[in-house]
Amino acid sequence: MGDELMTGSSQKPLVAAAFGLKPSRYPIWFMRQAGRYLPEYRAVRSKVSFTELCQTPALAAEVTLQPLRRYDLDAAIIFSDILIPCVAMGQTLSFDKGEGPVLSHPVRSQADFAYLKRPVAERDLGYVGEAIAKTKASMRPEQAMIGFAGAPFTVASYMIEGGSSKNFTEVKKLLFTDRSVLTGLLDLIGDVTIDYLTMQVRSGADALMLFDTWAGQLTGLDYREVVFPVTKRVLDTVRQLGVPVTYFPGQGADRLFELAGLGVDVISVDWRTRLSNAQRILQGVGLDVSLQGNLDPQILIGPEAMVRERVRALLSEVRAANPRGHIFNVGHGLLPHTPPESLSWVISELRAQT
């Protein structure tokens, strides 16, 4: 892989930092940087449904590019949703006002599971690849195009609960009373995710990210036994494509203790966890990876001086943690009430300090 690292994509600061190489400048992007907090996004979104937006390459590319026009960013993440593959698997995705996503036909039995299809990524999810290619054509060469998917457990959670959940009771019912349905579903999603991410790289993704937002909803024991193997399989397979892969193991530090043996380039750290603690835990389980994160996205509602102070505090935290590489980001997605100007303050403070 060494040779490849010296060519094209490693000149992208994000890719270099992800591989633990010295980037030409400090890479920064924001999770959910394309989204409701931007008036130009709301203008596009007012004309189509969320699902249509994801499924129309020209529109998905347009909103993906919007933050790159406003801000001096080192990456774009393709505008999509982690539940888009569930549509290709046979569920219907809708968004209730204020209720979050709703998936039809929740998977709660062997019969529900049998109803699911294994999509052909190029055919059934090709619009995501098209959107990636279209977006990339308008990006600067030093900017990285990030493809992504939900991790098997997090996607399975939504498919089982039929949407968001507080206590993940249906997931736990399967885990504790009908485990083979859960493991079968995780394996299927694992296969689908591998195909889906491979297609994204073939379409031009320079880096990949796997979101496991709800991984923390299990005990360490259950995560390690049921979720870790399929997560590792997905990561091992897609890393062979040669692009760096980031894993977001959900909220809080607990999951970091369970990652021994995981093959991954970057761990994205939630804002609840100090980077120095994250680094110490990861070193304790033998993982030498780059870190991504982890401003509390809510700090962006604060006044400019406070936002700039927190950027400096995070840089001190990175120095204390001393990971092999660091990608500046928020610890979780931007919220709709984020004032757009606050991102400029973060970026300008980062550029001034580094």
Next chain:
Amino acid sequence: MGDELMTGSSQKPLVAAAFGLKPSRYPIWFMRQAGRYLPEYRAVRSKVSFTELCQTPALAAEVTLQPLRRYDLDAAIIFSDILIPCVAMGQTLSFDKGEGPVLSHPVRSQADFAYLKRPVAERDLGYVGEAIAKTKASMRPEQAMIGFAGAPFTVASYMIEGGSSKNFTEVKKLLFTDRSVLTGLLDLIGDVTIDYLTMQVRSGADALMLFDTWAGQLTGLDYREVVFPVTKRVLDTVRQLGVPVTYFPGQGADRLFELAGLGVDVISVDWRTRLSNAQRILQGVGLDVSLQGNLDPQILIGPEAMVRERVRALLSEVRAANPRGHIFNVGHGLLPHTPPESLSWVISELRAQT
């Protein structure tokens, strides 16, 4: 305090384990052991509102005693709610179906804050003391009566948001743009909590617990700066009453890193965190305390063999963690769909193994 430990209350297994002394048997109780999963609770609850139930000593005592009639437990926790003091402070508490608690007059400005009253615990919250005294009269002498309150930050979160919250945006708005309102509110709740817990001990509580469910919703930096001082003040003050005090620092391991200097007897550990990790983190910050927890309450939907296996696994985990004392419990409150017989399996397995 040494003398007192040798008398009455230290013969209670829970009190002994909380103080790091050798208990006469392994203490066990379940958070939210009085509640909706019990048919006899639902029978009482069907006749009165939740708030009336909390405010009527005979009924609160009755439902507090119900699990003690069914199970061989070492403690009862007085049936109440962490938001009951908010009523005495001037907010109105209601429970929307499926929506969780709703508090009127959310505190979002100095003017909202000025509207609040500081209650006189004996007068305005005396019904809780009465319920404690009434309950205790029917308990066996070796069983501990646990009093409790919400910790200042968690109570403040509800008072500010006006109920449950996903992103705690109103709390963060105060934190990042109008901090003195938040710190003023925390200090007031701190004073109210001290009075309230003192009244509970005077009424017969043998142990206290402070629930900080949402403490993990802040960064470590913000928790340490804004929340830790008032939390420490409450704990330092109520520990002078001579009863052991347990602090539940919310979901996940992150908050444990921030507890250096906290005066507390027991840390209650969420089920997301392995006890061995909790113990290592607490030792790292210099806290030598007893631990409480931490079965995933959802394991109780599993079959008997699996429930018993998890009890044994938790006991192994305790041996590996080797804290100065341990109180067997769930890592978070029991859920309404818990099959009542599963608690018997937990208790009988614990008794068989210890």
